[in-house]
Amino acid sequence: MELIRIIISVLIPPVGAFLKVGLGLHFWINLILTLCGYVPGLVHVIWLLVRK
Known part of the structure; x- marks a missing residue:
């Protein structure tokens, strides 16, 4: 499951954040960062993935 989460996170960062933390604060932060630019969201x- 972790490998799939990493692949999805590289392709679509907000979906990867959602899979890790749900619809919490970090998901919304990641969505905003990704809208500002792909690299900050990535x-x-x-x-998020390496922190826990």
């Missing part, structure tokens, strides 16, 4: 979702 960095945030990678941080």
Whole structure:
């Protein structure tokens, strides 16, 4: 499951954040960061995946 989550996170960062934390604060932060640019959203979702 972790490999699938990583692949989805690289392709679509908000979906990866949703799979990790649900519809919490970090999902909305990631959505905003991804709308501002793909790279900030990607960095945030990678941080979410390695943090726990």
